Structure formats: C-alpha cells, structure tokens
Amino acid sequence: MLYTNKIIKQSYLILCCVCFFSCQNNQQVSNNEPEKDKTFFENNLKQKTIYIQALGNVNQEYVNYIKKSVENFYGYNCVVKSKLNLTNDILTGSKRRYEAGKILKKYNSKENILLLTEKDIAHRKSNEFPEWGIFGLGYRPGTTCVISTFRLKKNISKATFLERLKKVALHEIGHNLGLEHCTNDKNCMMTSASGTIKQVDSEKIWFCKKCWNALK
Template sequence: MLRKLLQISILTVCISCSGRQEKNIGIQPYGKIDKSLVDTLGATIKNVYNFKVSVLESKAIPKSTFINVKSPRYRADKILKLLRNEKPDSIHHILGLTNKDISTTKKDALGNTRKPEKKYKDWGVFGLGYCPGASCIVSTYRFKNNTLKFVDRFKKICIHEIGHNLGLKHCPNESCVMRDAAESIKTIDLVELNLCDACRLKIK
C-alpha cells in the first residue's frame, strides 16, 4: 500500500513538473541598441532567472511618450503601458531598452508626489518596472560613458527591473541586485549581479 502511494506521489510530481511552462522574457530595443549588448543581456537573464529570452525587432520609441518639462525626456510610465498592451501572447514579461532619457513622477509612501514637487514631478530614472507586472523599461542615458562599468551597470539595472516584474520589492541586503539605488549610480556599482537567497526563494 505504501509503495503504491509512493508511486502515485512521484507520478503527481512528474505531471506537475512537465506541465510547468518555461517563462519567456521579451527584449524590445527602442532605436539603435548595440547587438552585442543585447546578446550579453540575454545570456545574463538566462543565467540569473533561467528564463527563455526572445529579442524583438527594434522600433522607434513612441512619440506619444515624449515630454519636455525640465529637459527632453520620455515618460517611463507611459512606455510601460504601451509595452504591456503590445506584448505578444507568447511572452510573459517584456523589457524595453533605450538610450534616451526617461522619467517618472516619484511618489512617497502615501502615493503623493515627493517634495520638493518641482524636483520629483519629472524625475529622471535608470529604469522602471511594474511590481508585479508584465513590463519594464531601462535607459542607458544615465550610466555615464565609463566602458569598464557601463555593461555591468546595464545588466544590473535590467535584472533589477525584471525582478520587480516578478514581484520582488527593494531588498535591504546591501549586496543584492534588488537593493534600492537610492538616487545614486554608485549604489548600483556596489551590488552583485545576482539575487540574494531571500529574494530567490520568493520567486521560486
């Protein structure tokens, strides 16, 4: 009897595993993004999340997202909505890439625009992603032209925003890639290109 129950248990686990669908991350380049950079990112996503990666055909960044409040920028929150709405059904999450400056309105814990409002109403960002959700966007505009750190920063921000899509919030672990950048590129340089054990357990 015990042997039969064990066989049923194993069969149930096997059926469950075979029915589990591999997640597919889509990369949507906006404008000219270096192919080697996209390829490197794809390999990093596979390494960190073990997801399939599909690179979509490059297209122009939507003009409807352009604003010029403090400087010429594209609204990251509007891009997220477009990415989500235009995402192919075969893709679970989609990551937009651009070299243009992107911005959003930075909110406090109560959902109000942070003070001073003039500073945070149109706040330039490295990236933005729904938490949880289906889309995120990363801009290389603020990474500085330091070739030794550029690619590393790029990969870390992309992995961070995908983490938000998967439901991960900012992590207190100072070496985790999900650590809050706290408005500084230097914070990104200090984290590892990986999730801490606590964050990894949350997405399993």
C-alpha cells in the same frame, strides 16, 4: 562484573554506530538543500520566455549582452524582437526625455518583455521632481519593464557600463516577478538605487536569500 562490562561496551559501540549514521544522514540532507533550490529554479523559472525589444536605435551589442545575462541568471529563454520606433506620445512634459510610465502603459503585454533604450527616461517622483531621471522601471508584479543606458555609461569603462546594465536589467525583471526593493542586504541587486549609481556599483550580481525565497 566482566559480563556486565561486556554488555556496556557492546551498548556503547551500538550507540556510536547509530550516532555516526545519523550524522551521515543529516549531512546528506544538508548537502542536498542547494540541489533542491536548483531544481526548483530550473523547473519553475526556465519555463518562462522573455522578449527583449529595443526602443529606437540601440547598439546590438547591448541587446545581445542583456539577452545572455538574463538567460544565465534566471534561466529564461530569451527572444530578441525587432526594434520599435520612439514616438512623441511617450515624451515627458518638457519633451526632453521619455516618460517611463507612459512607455510601460503603451507597450504592456501579456508576454514577458524588457524594453531597452539609449534615450534618457524619467519618472514622476514628486511635485518637486516631476521628471526624475531613472535607470529603469518595471511593473510589480507584471510582465513589462524598461531600462535605459543613458545614465549608466558616462565617464566609465565599457566593462563597468556592461555590469551596470546587467544589474539594472535583472533588477527590473525581479520587480516583474513580484519582488519589492530589498532592505535585507545592501549587496542584493533588489536594493533601491535611490537615484544614485553608487548603489548599483556596490551591489553584487546576486539576490539575497530573502529575495530568492520570495520568488518561491
């Protein structure tokens, strides 16, 4: 009986050791998962270069801020190009705004390019709203997007304006990468603004897990 009890105790100790090392191994795998995501992010996204180009006169501070924001969030190499002059051929029918679709078509490029303007831009939403004022527009997927500061800076602090600018820029680049509007989490930057600045303000500078996975 003593011999049997001894065997039982030894077996129990062995089992405990196996369980302990198994838990340790599982914990290591779990802790390494974010590192795998980070490695994928660095190896696959950082290889891209995005060009930032002003359309018309744009405050250089805004250009530099977008450059830094894109570099920090996506890991892109960003290059600022010389500004382009706005031309009448990209005006809307009313001649009061610039048509985002015409801008994308005119300046579409094989290079990844973000166009920035301080002028109001619009997009045809429906027959009822042929010139729907927007914050930005980008091909999905594609290489070209355009954003406007015009509707982002009315009656707010500079800090709030810059945060909005960052979110819209990262959102439109997300479309270029192939991301659709997110319906998974309202805090995700890929959520559709639906024409309201309140949605932009409520979002985090963040992509939900579903959107990040879609980039893979």
